[in-house]
Amino acid sequence: MGHHSNWAEWIYIGVVISLMAWVGSEAWNAERLVDHIPADAEVIKVTGQQWFWTFEHEDGTIEKGELHVKTGKAYKFEVTSKDVNHSFNIHDYVVLMDAVPGRINTVWFAPTDVGEFPIQCREYCGLIHYNMRGTLYVEDGST
Amino acid sequence: MKSIFGLFLVLAILVIIPIVDYAFAAGDEPGQYVDRRVIIWNLFYRMMTVAFTVGAVVSGTIIWLVWRFRESNPKATPTPYEKEGIW
Numbered sequence: 001m002g003h004h005s006n007w008a009e010w011i012y013i014g015v016v017i018s019l020m021a022w023v024g025s026e027a028w029n030a031e032r033l034v035d036h037i038p039a040d041a042e043v044i045k046v047t048g049q050q051w052f053w054t055f056e057h058e059d060g061t062i063e064k065g066e067l068h069v070k071t072g073k074a075y076k077f078e079v080t081s082k083d084v085n086h087s088f089n090i091h092d093y094v095v096l097m098d099a100v101p102g103r104i105n106t107v108w109f110a111p112t113d114v115g116e117f118p119i120q121c122r123e124y125c126g127l128i129h130y131n132m133r134g135t136l137y138v139e140d141g142s143t
Numbered sequence: 144m145k146s147i148f149g150l151f152l153v154l155a156i157l158v159i160i161p162i163v164d165y166a167f168a169a170g171d172e173p174g175q176y177v178d179r180r181v182i183i184w185n186l187f188y189r190m191m192t193v194a195f196t197v198g199a200v201v202s203g204t205i206i207w208l209v210w211r212f213r214e215s216n217p218k219a220t221p222t223p224y225e226k227e228g229i230w
Contacts, residue, residue, distance in 0.1 A: 007146070014150045021158045023193060030186040034179050074176050094180045110176035 037108045041074035048079070048086035048099035051128040053119060065134045067119065069111055070141030076108040087123035090136055098123060111138040 044067070045056040055063045069075055079088045081099035089096045090109070097107040119134035212219070224230055 010146055010150065014153060018154055018157045019193065019197065021154055023190065025158050026186060026189060030182050033177050033182050036177075038176055092180075094183045109179055112178060 037076050037106065038074040038110075041076040041108050043076050043078060044069075046077045046079045046088050046099070047082055048088060048121065048125075048132075049082040050084065050126050051121070051132040053088070053121075053132070053134045066137060067134065068137045068139060070139050071111055071114060072141040074108060074110040076106060079105045079107065084125050085123050086121045086125045086132065089120050089122040090117055091120065092117040093136075096122060111136075114138050114140050 043058055047054045047056070052065055053067075055067045057063075077088065077095070077097065079097045079099045080103060081101045083101060085101070086099040087096065088099055088107075093109050093111060095107055095109050097105045099105070115138055117136040117138065119136050121129055121132035123129075125132065210216070
């Protein structure tokens with residue numbers, strides 16, 4: 001029986017493992033950066049219920065259906081629900097976190113662009129899920 | 144032995160470079176926070192590039208194989224069954 005060289009197979013294994021290691025490390029790194037909440041982030045409690053969002057700031061101010069934040073500051077959302085599963089989504093800032101009753105999920109962001117951005121629910125929660133929306137108002141934080 | 148060492152050296156470099164690159168990239172002072180949109184969308188673009196490249200290589204290989212080993216290919220050689228007429 002002739003002995004055949006298997007360098008081609010080793011190269012194939014090397015390429016596959018390299019690709020998986022690269023993809024894995026890039027994804028792990030992105031998650032590490034995105035999940036690292038700055039220590040000075042202002043906490044905002046987000047409560048979802050059928051079919052609207054309530055926001056409570058650190059100073060006790062409560063907003064319903066809209067949220068006012070400033071540029072240049074970090075905000076940490078503690079997201080929960082009062083009834084069924086919802087999902088808190090600010091599409092333009094890639095903020096997406098499930099609102100689960102009895103549980104607090106955490107997500108943070110630091111807005112950079114002044115303007116109005118839609119907030120929506122991204123987990124089917126009943127008849128008016130499609131219209132469970134809000135508005136994020138980002139104001140200039142330098143003034 | 145040398146080939147395995149070379150293989151692991153290449154792997155080590157390919158894993159360490161993106162990690163070291165990003166470990167020094169993020170600033171955390173007030174007003175200097177990472178932009179999650181940039182991180183997430185860039186990751187998406189890189190993953191899409193990898194996915195389409197791998198897809199192109201795999202599907203290109205399959206297409207080449209199917210075309211090369213079709214029965215009507217002038218380079219096709221008869222199988223032992225066709226040569227000897229024994230099934």
